Amino acid sequence: MKQWQALVRDIPDFPRPGILFKDITPVLADAEGFAAAVAAMVEPWREAGLDAVVGIESRGFILGAALAQALGTGFVPVRKPGRLPADTLSQDYALEYGTDRLEVHVDALPAGARVLLVDDVLxxxxxxxxxxxxxxxxxxxxxxxxxxxxxxxxxGRAHWDESVPLLAAAAY
Incomplete structure (x- = not known):
């Protein structure tokens, strides 16, 4: 299987000076690389008994939808403010270059649903x-x-609750 990690491109000073952005669009554009990346992310979760995959805007949508298909689950988008048409829950958060907010439909999942969170980068x-x-x-x-x-x-891992598995397909 193709080594997708070599396809990740560094973009200095994006979106702001001092930030080194890891661009995954070359991974997505390469059919074998994309398949290998998805396979690496999916494999540990095959027997997890998941009800849904939750993808975080925006690249988490791409990866999350592919994982949901591979795992045979539904997909729930978590979006930036103002992009979901029905009633939402929202949560503010800090990132390395500012603050932002995420939203999800209040009725996106039934209580007790087992979910996997998916994003491109930690x-x-x-x-x-x-x-x-x-x-x-x-x-x-x-x-x-x-x-x-x-x-x-x-x-970022230092802020995560260690009782909940957090897996990365690669590290830089």
Missing amino acids: ATGGTLLAARSLMRRQGAEVAGATVLFEMLALG
Whole structure:
């Protein structure tokens, strides 16, 4: 299987000076690379008894939808403010270059649903923590989280509850 990690491209000073952005669009554009990346993220969760995959805007949508298909579950989007048409729950969070907010439909999941959170990168951890908070407020059980890669120098894992599995397909 293709080594997808070599396809990740570094973009310095994006979206702000001092930020090194890891661009996964070359991974997505390469059929074998994309398949290998999804396979790496899916494999640990095949027997997890999941009801849904929760993808975090925006690259988490792409990866999450692919994981949901591979795992035979539904997909729930967690979006930026103002993009969901029905009633929502919202959660503010910090990221390495500012603050933001995530939202989910209040009726996206039934109480007790077992979910997997999916995003492209674990940086400072704020996005995953906000998504986990939204799921818990909704009454879902967060079985775990998976990311395509983890930015080790930013220390996001230190903020994660160790009793909930957090897996990264690669680390930089």
